[in-house]
Amino acid sequence: MALMYKELRVLLLVVMLLSRDYGVTSLELLELRVPAHVPLGTRAELSCRWQLGPADILYSVKWYKDGKEFFRHVPRDQEPRRKFPLPGVDVEKSSTNGANVTLAPAILETGGRYRCEVSGERPLFPTVSDHADMIIVALPDQGPTITGSKIRYQIGDRVQVNCTSGRSRPATRLAWYINGEPAPTAALLTPTHQVHSDGLETTSLGLDFKVKSKHFRKGDLKLKCLATIATVYWRSNEESVQGEKLKGYSRSRELTEGASRADRVQAAGKLGGSAPALQLTHCLLIFSATLLQTLPTRLHVDFV
Known part of the structure; x- marks a missing residue:
């Protein structure tokens, strides 16, 4: 019996060496999806994707939070899928192979580190796992x-x-x-x-x-x-x-325009005397022209 056990161990070792040397792949964890931020009261969906090697058979899929198991899927068990009580974590539904689980509406205790662990069947029992953190977000009820x-x-x-x-x-x-x-x-x-x-x-x-x-x-x-x-x-x-407009801006503009008009009047006064004198001269010229038009033609000719 002891001899057969030793021979089996040697055979397993040879298989492992051959697998490594000839590139025979074994169980591999391809992807783990855990939402990094989950709003309070919403459901988080976790996903674990793997690939079995040519000689591998799936033994179990287990889910952990902070190192404590809360869900497992073992195809050969009488009860393939089982849940384990854990504060803040409750699996509402899962896929047939345990790869996807949906949690109940999140509470603050739901946050933590989640890990997916996948194992193959004997004799090697290959096991792969990965983890990711989830933060539960309590959104503000009002903006800044x-x-x-x-x-x-x-x-x-x-x-x-x-x-x-x-x-x-x-x-x-x-x-x-x-x-x-x-x-x-x-x-x-x-x-x-x-x-x-x-x-x-x-x-x-x-x-x-x-x-x-x-x-x-x-x-x-x-x-x-x-x-x-x-x-x-x-x-x-x-x-x-x-x-705010600069104080006095509109007023200073109006003063500038008034000064310009005053300058033009003063300039005209300097060229032709004061304003009253100009008006009097203009009236005398009009009066003289009218008077000449009313005189008799003869007188006008003699005058000329």
Whole structure:
């Protein structure tokens, strides 16, 4: 019996060496899909894809979360698919081969590290596995809020505004934009985080800069705060403030136009005397022409 056992071990070793030398493939895990971010209350779908070698037979497919098994598929068992209780994890449905599982609506405890393990039948029992992390996201119930902005700004004024996100988990990432362009790093203050009693977080980010002429485009200054959480949340809030006109601009223009008209009148006075004198001379000339037209022709001829 002992001799037969030794011979079997030698045979297995020879098979393994031949498989390696001649490129005979064995069980291989091709792909593991675990969503990196799952919104609270939604169903996560996990997928594990493998390929058996020419001499391999599937023995089991097992799913783990944080090292604890919560689902297995063993084709040869009387109960091929089994679930194991685990806080935050409940398999609602699965494929016939255990490759795909759909979890119940996520709660905060659903997050963690998930692993798929696939094993082949005896005598070699090849086993492959891979893991990926899942984060449960509690989305904010409202978009980012901007505070501290004024209705109007002048060149040289200081803009000091703050953006606060809604309560979420994980913390929301905030970014400022000025007229559609990312705000310079020098204008950004250090972000602050607040953790609430329910585990949700709030993020705040301040913006501080002096207004320059380049900031006004068509008279408006646009400030936008963007809040994001990975690829599952993307909301923004934008405020448009007007550039205040320079005080006295319209009045100074009117004074300039009045001065121009006065200059023309004064120039005319210098050339032909004062305005009343010019008017009197003009009246005398008209009167003389009229008087000449009313005189008799003879007198007019003799006069000429």
